[in-house]
Amino acid sequence: MKTKKTLYIIVLAVTFCCTSVSEEDLIDTTPVPMTVTYEANIKTIINTNCIICHNNPPVNGAPITLVTYNDVKNAVENNGLISRISSNDLSFLMPFGGPRLPQSTIDLIIQWETDGLLEE
Numbered sequence: 001m002k003t004k005k006t007l008y009i010i011v012l013a014v015t016f017c018c019t020s021v022s023e024e025d026l027i028d029t030t031p032v033p034m035t036v037t038y039e040a041n042i043k044t045i046i047n048t049n050c051i052i053c054h055n056n057p058p059v060n061g062a063p064i065t066l067v068t069y070n071d072v073k074n075a076v077e078n079n080g081l082i083s084r085i086s087s088n089d090l091s092f093l094m095p096f097g098g099p100r101l102p103q104s105t106i107d108l109i110i111q112w113e114t115d116g117l118l119e120e
């Protein structure tokens with residue numbers, strides 16, 4: 001009986017005193033919000049939807065080039081790119097003549113501006 005009790009205490013002691021904390025347990029797994037960058041997120045959208053007119057040189061009457069990071073950044077800052085893609089007015093909307101980009105794509109470009117128009 002006495003031996004059993006001693007054993008019980010030893011088991012308890014080992015369980016509570018010597019539980020090791022692995023490094024993995026210490027890593028914060030809260031998801032970090034993604035930062036949108038030109039290279040990772042925006043370039044592909046522009047290449048797929050805009051370059052056919054906003055090439056260098058631009059064609060089909062497009063007034064600006066959207067080929068490089070600086071082109072696109074500049075268009076957001078000075079040519080109202082975001083209001084163009086967000087518009088519900090078909091005569092103002094980009095891509096020219098529509099259809100409007102998916103809302104999630106528009107939101108990503110808005111997020112890019114919020115994040116500071118980072119290149120990468």
Ligand code: HEC
Pocket residue numbers: 046049050051052053054060061062063064075078079080081084085091092094095096101
């Ligand atoms: C089919 C050809 C075509 C496509 C595709 C196209 N555009 Fe355009 N874009 C034009 C034309 C033509 C104009 C000038 C007429 C106007 O302002 O509406 C223009 C004007 C613009 C302007 C205004 C420039 C200024 O200074 O007035 C922006 C910004 C723009 N486009 C961005 C985009 C973006 C972003 C995309 C892709 C999501 C896109 N365009 C896709 C033809 C196109």
